[in-house]
Amino acid sequence: MRRDVVASCRDLVKTYWKQSGQVRALQGIDADFFGGALTAVVGPSGSGKSSLLRLLAALDRPTAGVVRIGDTEIGSASGSELREVRRKRVGYVFQRPSDNFVPYLTVMQHLDLAHRDSGGVSDIEPSELLDDLGIGHRGDHHPNELSGGEQQRAALAQILVAGPRIIVADEPTAELDSHSAREVLTIMKRLSADGISLILATHDSNVSRVADESLELHHGVLGTPSTPAHVIVEEPADTPVSGDDPDAAWRRPGTSRLDPPRGGRVVQAPDRHLAGSTPVPQARLLEVRNVVKSYRRGNETVHALQHVDLVLEPHRLIGLVGRSGSGKTTLLNILAGWEHPDEGRFEWDEEPSSRTLTPWTDVSVVPQKLGLIEELTVRENIEYPARLTDRLEALGPEVDRLVASLGLEQLLERYPLETSVGEQQRTALARALVLTPRLLLADEPTGHQDSRSAHKVFQALRHAAERGTCCLVATHNEEVIGYLDEVITMSDGILHSAGELLADGSTRQA
């Protein structure tokens, strides 16, 4: 059935002027977006997805070409016309869930505000809308009291209450755990069925899989719809996801039939073991026993970790999985030494220790808030640990190797803010690996990576593990399961299982 065109681009060009020069984000894009369709805009980091979405959300004007939202031509519209479009016709969902909120307003107040701003033409009842989205009990809460998934749903509610027919979302599932991501995706499909057009920039294969239309961008130009490297877990598109078993995907025995969408290529996940090497039992690097941690969040007490026991060994790449709010970040913080547990015992190298080791050569970290130094270039950030330990010259080759393996060659003289979030993540990873640490802690290092880049990240981690580093990586990315030696799952602060992945893809419980 031919649907109406609700938005379109013709010969669209967008150019930015940065400190390091001119950046042509979009170079002549032609595309139509249909009513009631879910369109996935895919492409590697820096391909122009966010720029396209900003133009479609009337947040910016094109440098050249035409963007139409209904009968409004964005380039020539007045400021008030654009505001009208933003208030009533297009809703924009920011990439980070927390960016969709004013920190001092409750969820219900956000809906109230959105309803007022739209002129109150919509007859949607906000409290019922929240119930419908499964967050009716969160109306009086402030945004920081919500989980990532709840925030994303509340963000959608804000937009829906204003009654727009187009929703533009920039990587809406990037920072969500798989369960939350599936919930959000389900809601979006329902919206699409209701006739609302959704345009989503995404690296998430699950989104691409359920999309009605797909647009692929490479360096600001439309490419042929093809599938970047990702592994598809067999699952019928209309099979409801079980919300009660977040580990289900991680426990599936190996990979089964690969079912790429729409004629894309399939890339086999590599054998996680390097050719010619065999796993060797190692002395324990770190053992934690009975770790407990709680903290206050508003009026409630969050039991982030409850009697956690964990053993880490060298030469291991371990996946730490679980929903948002399960305690992964708290565990990583404690292992990094930034947080002190309420209870617990630590042993490093089988010696009791009340404090975690701090030097970067022992424990390096890639947190979600990356902590890159804005005044240093990408290269200088990567070199920084070597500089501080007077090993800059000696580690030159290692820096070069990391740069090449993580695809950062073209970015070395740029500053972090001139790169995408995904590129920043890879920079932070390179910085963490340059001194070959004994333990690497990484919190969602592929949250903003396209599939190819995500594989590069895990290849680098794999390489580090082979060289002796124990890599503990919190991740939602199911594509990279093939790289892992072991999977640890967490929910509600409890470590549920630690399973070693075997060569055939099955897991052996610890």
Add this chain to the structure above:
Amino acid sequence: MGSSKRSGRSGRSGGGRLNPLWAKAPAVLLRYPGLFASLAAGALLLALVASSYPMFISAASSVAVGKQIDRTTRFGAGLSLGRTFPIGGADVKAEQAIFGERTELFRRRVARQPHLAEPVVTVMAQIPYEVRSVEDPSLDSDNLLVARSGAVQHVEVLEGREGDGMWISHFTADNLNLEPGDEMIIAPPFGGNHVKVRIDGIYRALSTEPRTPYWRLLVGQIYPPGPLSAPPPPLMLADLDRISGIVRQMDLQDRPDTGSFDLQQEAPLHAARYTWEAPVSLRDPMTLEEARDLQVFMMNMNDSLRDRGSELYKAFGCVRCFSNDPQILTQMSGVLSETEVRLAPIEGPVQLLLTAGLLVALMIIAAAGAFAVATRRTESALLFARGMTPLSLGVKACLEAMIPVLLGTAAGFGLAVLLVRALGPGGAVDPSAVSSGARYAVLLIPVGLLLVGFVSAIFFLRQSEASSARLGLLSRVPWPLLMLVASLFFLNQLMRAPGIAEGSGDGASGPSISLLLFPVLFVAGAAGISARLFQGGFRWLRASSGKLGSSLFLLIHRLAGAARLSIGLLSACALALGIFVFAQTMVNSLETTIRAKSLLFVGGDVQGTSRRGQTLPDDFPYPSTAVTRLPAEGEILPGGAVVDVLAVDSETVAAVAYWDESFGPAPLQELVERLPEAEDGQLPILSTAPEVTSDASLSIDGQTVPVKVVGGVDAFPGMSLDRPVIVVDAATITEVFEEVGAGDPLEHRNAASEIWIAGDTDGIVDGLAEVADPPYFVLTAAEVRDIPSLSAVIDTYGVLQTLGLGAGLLVIVVMLMYMQASQRNRVVSFALSRRMGLDNRSHRASLVLELGAIFTASYAVALLFGLIAARVVVSNVDPLPNIPPDPLFEPPIIPFLIAAVVLAVVSVVGGALANRRAERADLAKVMRLAA
């Protein structure tokens, strides 16, 4: 969502409730203490500047009023009512009663005016009486009989006990060989009875004492009219009843007909001059407004006196009086007009400074508004995406700014009251000025709020790249260059016209606007360009920073990549400090120049007009020298040029006279030592006239002697403004002229003798009051300096200096807050860097160096361009152009060193505090929030 979810109701969930953004807006900034403080600081400065203006002017005017009252004396500025009434009539009680009624009426009237003190009544006989010794009647002395309230408390008692009675001066006592307890005879000059009275006390004759305000009414009866005149008859002091009794006993006869009409002379001898005076009270200092009120009071009282139906007229305008209609005499109008003359030059420049201060404050508020949007980028982006209008965002910003602006305004007003009292001119502040100040502060609240709203709206528009690009064009305008060009325009104005320009019709002059605009624009432009060069320099250094230690490495990269805001702060800091440097240098240079000129004019710190040969006692605690001046009495031959001749004592003049090395080729001591050595009949001279050579002769009153120029000087202490001066040794000129058979030229009829004294002015003046034979007329260098236009210029730069200092302090505080905020943003990178090997000391050092580098660069720019501007302006501001030397350039070293030390301390402390903030940040919470 399904249609079943749509409610049949309107769906307007807000109902009648206020928009949540508006409802929460006033308390939002409590979550952002830095923004709150910035806005409050800007509002504080705005209120401080605006409200201090009327209070400053009021305080300055009070000081001016006080000075004028001091000059006029409180008796002169007060009111006096003088009448000639009969005295010594037969009905003693009636006479006493009527006097009592008049005095009481006068007292009640003046009591209504809080700035008038208790009345002083004087009764003075019409003419002096002869006073003779009983023991030796051949000895007599004329004395004037006077009764005056509290008279004996205002004389120096030599013998006798204070209290009622008859008091005579020591002149009379010495002449007639009288002591307390002796009797004397008072005899009227034109016939009448002789009256014998007993002496109760002897006081030091007032003519030998310095003039005091108390005796102002009788100055003409106490002091001689000129230096060669004999003092008038001394006063015999007694109470009114005693005087009345004496006149009654005298049974005075009328004076002889002189054939001329003079009201005073025509009054019969049994009348006395009654004067009721109400001096200005010393209890509370008077403001200008209160002085005006006092003048109105006096005018009303005068009107009442002229109203024949009034009580006052009935009491003082009696038909038996021997003078015209009564009227109030006062110099208050002169006090007011002189005050206004002194204020006029100040008001213009202070208004200009007020404008400058307001602009600075508004810029800070605007910057805070911009910062508010910039730091809450996420919120701004969200509201932009939701279609919020810039107007709504602006209104929201206004609401958010309300509490900090209100608090800042209140604090600024309070601070203005304190600062004007503590650091202002020192005069009383009229309550109406405080009210005006409060009013100005309140009126500026909406201005500040609207500015915040406007700037926030503008920066809100930058969410869109297209709008940002358009607005970004503004930042590409080379503002610093334009400011420099504008400054050159005002420099040109300065070169073409004197820096101190004539004012409007009242003749008062004040500083021209170019004196202020040139340095401000010059320093601002230079600061802006320097900030960009500073950043460019660090970008250049960045390339070669690889081998440096971690502190320097981080420092160079931070400064090279510094955001526009920090470059702006650097420029603002340089500008504020530059204004401080400039103004401080101007004040110091002007004060030094004026001091030098005044000392040159006077000769030393104090100059006293004296008799020829008069000296001070040997034990006088300050060095002095005698000088004789022959104004325009010298003639240089050939040519006939008229010169002043200054005859000095070569042995003592160098220790006393003011000398600057720019005046002549050698120290004064060395020059004057050449003067006594006359050879071959040639008179050694120092000359300010280059045309006078050793072939010339000096002619005085037709007598001519050859001269030998032993030194050419550009200026000499005590020189006239109108003619060149020839300086000679006093003894040598006398000797040389006598050798040619001429008289002593220093005995010339027009010769003026002076005593110059060096030292603390107040100490010298007090010391002279103790001397038995002091100089007749005393002039101090301080009095020469007290010229309205000069005071205006110095006060103007004083205010500018305070403004610069205040703005500098504010910028420093903002800089420290910016560092703190930056550390909050860098908490993760800092924590990771510490793990990577960055030691705490290195990080702290980098922060200290970062602040230090910014402050050093700012201060270096400020010193360089502030001093350059001052050097240019100083040469164009000659406060007394007719008096050498040329304007002196005197940068004050101590304040600049103190400022440098303060900046260094602030850098260390600020860097340490920022480092501590980074160390103490709750990293776990930051990481959790990120997750």
